[in-house]
Structures are given as structure tokens and as C-alpha cells.
Amino acid sequence: MARRNGPRFPGLSMSKSDKEQNHAVNGLEPRLSRASVGRFSLYLRRLQRFLREGVPTVSSGMLGEALGITDAQVRKDLAYLGNLGQPGIGYPTQELIDALRGRLGINRDWTAVVVGVGNLSRALLRYRGFEKQGFRFVALFDVDPEKVGQQVEGIDIYALESMPEIVRNTGAELGVVAVPAEAAQAVADALVAAGIRGILNFAPTALRLPAGTSLIAVDLAVQLEQLAFLVHLNQGPIDHTSPTH
Amino acid sequence: MARRNGPRFPGLSMSKSDKEQNHAVNGLEPRLSRASVGRFSLYLRRLQRFLREGVPTVSSGMLGEALGITDAQVRKDLAYLGNLGQPGIGYPTQELIDALRGRLGINRDWTAVVVGVGNLSRALLRYRGFEKQGFRFVALFDVDPEKVGQQVEGIDIYALESMPEIVRNTGAELGVVAVPAEAAQAVADALVAAGIRGILNFAPTALRLPAGTSLIAVDLAVQLEQLAFLVHLNQGPIDHTSPTH
DNA sequence: GGATGTGAACGACTTCACAGCG
DNA sequence: CGCTGTGAAGTCGTTCACATCC
Numbered sequence A, B: 001m002a003r004r005n006g007p008r009f010p011g012l013s014m015s016k017s018d019k020e021q022n023h024a025v026n027g028l029e030p031r032l033s034r035a036s037v038g039r040f041s042l043y044l045r046r047l048q049r050f051l052r053e054g055v056p057t058v059s060s061g062m063l064g065e066a067l068g069i070t071d072a073q074v075r076k077d078l079a080y081l082g083n084l085g086q087p088g089i090g091y092p093t094q095e096l097i098d099a100l101r102g103r104l105g106i107n108r109d110w111t112a113v114v115v116g117v118g119n120l121s122r123a124l125l126r127y128r129g130f131e132k133q134g135f136r137f138v139a140l141f142d143v144d145p146e147k148v149g150q151q152v153e154g155i156d157i158y159a160l161e162s163m164p165e166i167v168r169n170t171g172a173e174l175g176v177v178a179v180p181a182e183a184a185q186a187v188a189d190a191l192v193a194a195g196i197r198g199i200l201n202f203a204p205t206a207l208r209l210p211a212g213t214s215l216i217a218v219d220l221a222v223q224l225e226q227l228a229f230l231v232h233l234n235q236g237p238i239d240h241t242s243p244t245h
Numbered sequence C: 001g002g003a004t005g006t007g008a009a010c011g012a013c014t015t016c017a018c019a020g021c022g
Numbered sequence D: 001c002g003c004t005g006t007g008a009a010g011t012c013g014t015t016c017a018c019a020t021c022c
Helices: A034-052 A058-067 A071-079 A091-103 A119-126 A158-168 A181-194 A220-235 B022-025 B034-052 B060-067 B071-079 B095-103 B119-127 B160-170 B180-192 B221-234
Strands: A110-115 A135-141 A155-158 A174-177 A198-200 A214-218 B012-014 B110-113 B135-141 B155-158 B174-177 B198-201 B215-217
Touching: A034 A058, A034 A071, A034 A091, A034 B221, A058 A071, A058 A155, A071 A214, A110 A119, A110 A158, A110 B034, A119 A135, A119 A181, A135 A158, A135 B110, A155 A158, A155 B012, A158 A181, A158 B034, A174 A181, A198 B221, A214 B221, A220 B034, A220 B174, A220 B215, B022 B060, B034 B060, B034 B071, B034 B095, B034 B215, B060 B071, B110 B119, B110 B160, B110 B180, B119 B135, B135 B160, B160 B180, B180 B198
Parallel strands: A110 A135, A110 A174, A135 A155, A174 A198, A198 A214, B110 B135, B110 B174, B135 B155, B174 B198, B198 B215
Antiparallel strands: B012 B215
16 A cells, blocks of 8 residues: 655654653543554444444453454554543443544544546445445546436536536535556546545556655555465465464 | 454555565565555566667666756665666666566466446456556456456356356456445455465455455555545645745 | 665653552 | 453654765
8 A cells, every 4th residue: 555755744753852752631531553543444344343242341352352453453553542441341332433433533524526437436436335424426427428418326427627616515524546556646636636635546557746745655556465475474384283273 | 363463555465474475475585565566567567668768878867867866775676676777877678677577477377357346347447458468358257147258358257156167267367356345255255265475455455364365455445535635635735845846 | 965774862652560549 | 150341561654954076
């Protein structure tokens, strides 16, 4: 996953100097690590499932067990949310969910647009889980004039030219880039120019964005390569009798 | 049993006892870090592009610049490949590529199967970049009897029941799970039983695999949530410090 | 000069271990 | 008793700075 070294994430990294100031007065609490944030979404989804299953309180052990994370790690992470846990009992599921949603910034709705109408976009749009988390796709864009004017999953497809207008009208903040690598940078630039605040990039290329625009990159080919590498390691030089669990 | 290192966010996750792993893994001297491996695929793709563009040697600065990584970091990573760099000159592009491919284990062909024929699978199969890296999809599986017997991108769709046979016959080593969350664990178990060595999971759920089977998880919904979180953070103190480029 | 390779400093992340509370 | 919260220790990863070589 591409990582830009330019922009720091405000509120994420903290210097030693903050160390003394343990108790945050409001908003920004102790130190929120990037790694913890990476797990928050996982906690959230699992907790919602626990809730559906009628589990009123969860322990760090249960959560960790379900996600393949140590209990200590879970407690450290959840401590960032304030003192929600009750010794001897655990964490109230619903309260934890609310706190996580607040911390992740998804206790509100987000509107997003998608550029590039292909199979990947269709897969994304068809996954109804987004709506439950407050994400709403409001417009699609494609270069192909044939596609413009049509709909996918009930969402209109527009020409790239109308991007500034549509983004302004819908107030969309997030943009998904699902176009070939060659077109990706231009599309990203257009999204930024149109006022988009964050980009989820599926094109197999590194994007350059101005500071102030957030970026998450998902490179499917890279994932497969890494899997091959892991398998390569697992069966190569290791000739031990691995205790299968 | 208690799980150790769980999946990092867009996870690089290995079901293997980690404690002694670092020693066991390398027949090659320097300690190979997990983080470096995560960047190897990125280096590889960029280098191949440099080669196409006729660049015979690259410096750590060039590579880093192109990928948003510091030059020191690039040198540290590439040092794991041996001493390929020439002071004052840089790294020979072709040699670096070869070394990376060898290290990643993709200087050979990999065969893979995909379970779940939907839009996501189609998107994967359509991306021709895999073949260039030596990945070949040899079979698709789906529960839907309507789909069985048909083809996608020239690849046959089989019933789940024939998985053991097909996997054995094709010698497939990698499996892609692109089914709904509810079915994912069962599918994964079937893949493992059929002899698959590594799984790329797109279902929004955590899979449990026996040691010896590698796992990479890509959760699209989580990615969007994390993007929202980054934007959420950026919202407040917008930093215009770094020069836009 | 220009670039590599690398120990050492630094910082981030995880695990340990245990006090303390319900 | 079970479970949280948290310093402290340990591990991992990145950056710095500079000797070194072409």
C-alpha cells in the first residue's frame, strides 16, 4: 500500500513531549496510533455482529479471539476510546460501537462518487454493507459515452466533464478511482479539483495528491504477489514438522 | 488457541508460529522484515516500468521519489537482496528486477483458482497484469448451478464439489475467496482440504486457517472506512505545508 | 561528485505483567 | 474470581549520518 511521506496525520502521531500530558481534556485523548486505527473498523464490524447475536457485553479476550489479536492489544486499542470497560465484566457492546463510530468519524453519513464503471465498481456498488455504515454512492463517472446516461444499481453515470458540477451539487467528499493505471492520475487530479477530500485508489499505480487530500490505495495485483511470497516462504527453506493447530 | 500477530489492516497475515519464525525463514543471511516485503512488489512494478522507459540504472532516490518512500528506506530494503548497488551509479534495473522476482518467489509460475463468480472475480480475471507476473487462473467455482459449465474470460466454472479433483489436477496453489461473508469460512476450509496453500480473502470476515496455509485479507469496506477516518482527521487542521506536486 | 551500505539513534507498535476494581 | 487499564520491557521498523567506493 502506497504511503506518502509528506503529509503527517494530525492527531495520529504524537511526540514524546505529549507523554506527560496523560489525560486529555476533550477530543484528543492519549495517543492514537495509526496501527490502532487500522483495527478499529475490524472491531466495529465484529461488535455489530456480536450485538446482532444478542451479546450485551464483550471482553477483550472474546474480541481478540474472534479477530486473531491478543487481548492486551485489544485493551490498549480500546483504551483510546476512554474508560468504557468494567473490570470483571467487559465492555458494553452498544456503547463500544457508538464510541468507535464516533472516533472513526462515521457517526455521520458520507457521500462518495466512483470513477470508472467496470466490474470492480459494480462489485463495490452491489455490496450493500456500505449503506449500513453510512456510506452512500451518489454518482458514477466514465469516459465511455455509451455508458453515460445509464445507471448501475440505480446510480446515474455521468461524463467526466460534469464532475465539478456533480460533486458540488451532491457535496460528495470521497472518490473511488477504478480506472486503468494510465488514467488514474488524471482522474485523481480531476477529483481533487472538483473538491473531493479523500480518494480510494484501485489503480495499480502510485498517486500523487496535494496535502489535505487523503489517500488509501488498494492494489489487487500486489496482494496476490504478497500471497505468493508468503506461500513461497512457507514451503521453501522451512523443512520443519509444523504443528498444525 | 490464543492467536498471536493478527492481520495488519489490509492485512499481511501469516498463520504460523512467529516466535522463531525469523530464524527459520531465511536460508539467506539478512533478517528480512515483513515491512520490506510489503514494498517489494511496489518496487518491482515501478522498476519494470523504468525498464520499459529505457532506464538502465536507478538510484534509491529515483525509486523512492516515484513511490513516496525515503531514499534511505529504499536502500535498506534493497540491501536484503545483496549488494547490487554501485556507489555513484545506482542499481542496474534489470538485475534488480531479477533479484526481486527471485526473492518474492515469482520467478516461477503460480496457478490459482477463484471461488465465487461475481463482479469482483470478473474484475480480477479481466486484469491482464497478472499473467505478466506469472499468475494463471485455472478454474472458477460457484454454488450457482446456472453458472457451472459456463466460462468467464475463457476459464471454466465448476461446482464446489469438484474442487478437490480440479485442484489436484491443476496443481493450483493459490485460492481467491470472493463469496459472501457467510460462506467464506466454509469455502476456505474446502480450499485448504483440497490442498490450496494460500488464500486471498475478499469476504468481509476474519478467516481461521490452519498453520501452514498463508492468508492475505482485503476488506473493501474497511478501506472505505479508513479513508473516511483520514478525511475526518484532515478536516480540522488542514495543513498546506508541503509543496503540492 | 554522487550514490551505496550500514551502525546507531530514534520512534512506533506489541507483549508482559500486575495492580486494582467490581 | 475475572477482567480492565497501564507502566515497563521488548520487538520491530524508519531515519540519520557518515564512511566508503566508483
